Amino acid sequence: MEKTLIVHGWYADGRFVASEPLPDQEGRAELLITPVSRAAAASIATAFGKASKLRTSEEILAQVRAARDEWGDR
Numbered sequence: 001m002e003k004t005l006i007v008h009g010w011y012a013d014g015r016f017v018a019s020e021p022l023p024d025q026e027g028r029a030e031l032l033i034t035p036v037s038r039a040a041a042a043s044i045a046t047a048f049g050k051a052s053k054l055r056t057s058e059e060i061l062a063q064v065r066a067a068r069d070e071w072g073d074r
Contacts, residue, residue: 005025009018011033 005023007018007022008020009016011017011031016031
């Protein structure tokens, strides 16, 4: 090989899956694995109930209407 080639991909369950076409050349190869931490599956529902002061839908609607009234006719 004339130059070093880098092939990006993913290694899982003992297999390497390239995320790009493999080169049409042969030569020595190394597999370097960069561990990534998997984030816990996040959901909007996890945020519910975490506010310091929970408000009713009526309170939120009143706040939105007051803000809209401040805008005036634009």
